[in-house]
Amino acid sequence: MIVRVRFGNAGWTRVDDLGLPGPLYVRVWPEDDGRRLRIIELYLDGSRTGQPIAPADLRQLPVTQIEALINAHAEHVHKRLDLVGPNLSTLATYYDTTFMNYPVHVEQRNWAALNFADQLHDEERDQLPPFKHVEAKASRTRGIRDVDLDFRLDRGGPTGGLTDEFLQDVAHAYRAAVARGERPNVAMAEQTGYLRRSVEGWVYMARQRGIMPPGSKGRAG
Numbered sequence: 606m607i608v609r610v611r612f613g614n615a616g617w618t619r620v621d622d623l624g625l626p627g628p629l630y631v632r633v634w635p636e637d638d639g640r641r642l643r644i645i646e647l648y649l650d651g652s653r654t655g656q657p658i659a660p661a662d663l664r665q666l667p668v669t670q671i672e673a674l675i676n677a678h679a680e681h682v683h684k685r686l687d688l689v690g691p692n693l694s695t696l697a698t699y700y701d702t703t704f705m706n707y708p709v710h711v712e713q714r715n716w717a718a719l720n721f722a723d724q725l726h727d728e729e730r731d732q733l734p735p736f737k738h739v740e741a742k743a744s745r746t747r748g749i750r751d752v753d754l755d756f757r758l759d760r761g762g763p764t765g766g767l768t769d770e771f772l773q774d775v776a777h778a779y780r781a782a783v784a785r786g787e788r789p790n791v792a793m794a795e796q797t798g799y800l801r802r803s804v805e806g807w808v809y810m811a812r813q814r815g816i817m818p819p820g821s822k823g824r825a826g
Contacts, residue, residue, distance in 0.1 A: 610674060612681040615690025616642070620671055625662050626651030632690075633675055633682060634802050642676050644668060646694060687791075695812070695819060696720060717819060756781040762797040763807075772811040779808065779817065 609621045620629040632646035651658050675682060699717050704710050707725070710718030758778045763771045778796065782789035790808065794801040811817040 608671075608674065610671075610678070612678070612685065613690060614685050614688035616645075616682060616686055617690050618675055618682070623667070625649060625666075626656035626658055627654050629666075629671075631671060631675075632693075633672070635686075635800075637800060642672065642679055642682055644672055648693060694809070698813070698819070754781055754784055758793055758796045760796065760798055762799050762803070767807065767810050769814065769816065772807065772814060772816045775807045775811050776817045 608623060611619045611621075613619065616632045616634050618631050618633065620631060623629060627650040630648045630650065631644045633642040634645045635641065636643055649658055649662070696717060699721075702717070702721075704715075704718045704721055707718060707722050710722075756777050758774060765771070775793065778793050779789040782792040785792075790801050790804045793799075793804045793807075797804070808817065812819055
């Protein structure tokens with residue numbers, strides 16, 4: 606079997622010709638040693654072919670072989686690892702959300718609502734306001750006092766686990782980094798000495814607990 610892989614951004618790779626109902630998309634990320642790439646997300650799309658995903662498809666999924674193939678071409682992944690890519694994990698947390706006022710959310714540039722609105726019927730979508738560039742109405746430091754711009758996480762990261770108090774500091778450091786024009790996850794990784802993947806886990810947990818708002822693709826990360 607000849608398997609085709611196509612490398613995308615943020616660790617995403619498309620894998621075809623596996624004999625599955627549709628293309629398989631996997632997201633890889635370096636292990637703690639920074640070398641070997643491991644699969645951390647996967648999405649099997651059978652929607653375009655209309656074929657259901659059978660138990661045998663999942664049992665026979667050659668995860669080890671796919672990882673080996675991607676690692677054999679790891680240079681293609683690493684050079685695009687820091688580029689913004691599909692944020693499926695955050696979008697999936699909206700699985701039970703119903704947006705009641707799409708026009709307002711579209712005007713507010715809510716990225717999740719825009720994704721939902723794209724699936725409306727044509728006549729409903731035609732009633733939405735045009736998607737156009739909106740100039741920022743406030744500076745990026747809005748809501749952050751000047752003294753807070755220097756806020757950074759302590760070296761060593763969470764000493765007592767991912768408590769709400771620590772995640773509030775993560776949210777504070779994230780906003781401060783954005784206000785300084787930095788990439789927040791990268792900045793916090795440098796501040797604490799942790800890998801960026803760990804920092805992304807803190808941010809994800811803060812969002813899950815409602816300490817930080819849902820993320821928006823296109824913003825620095």
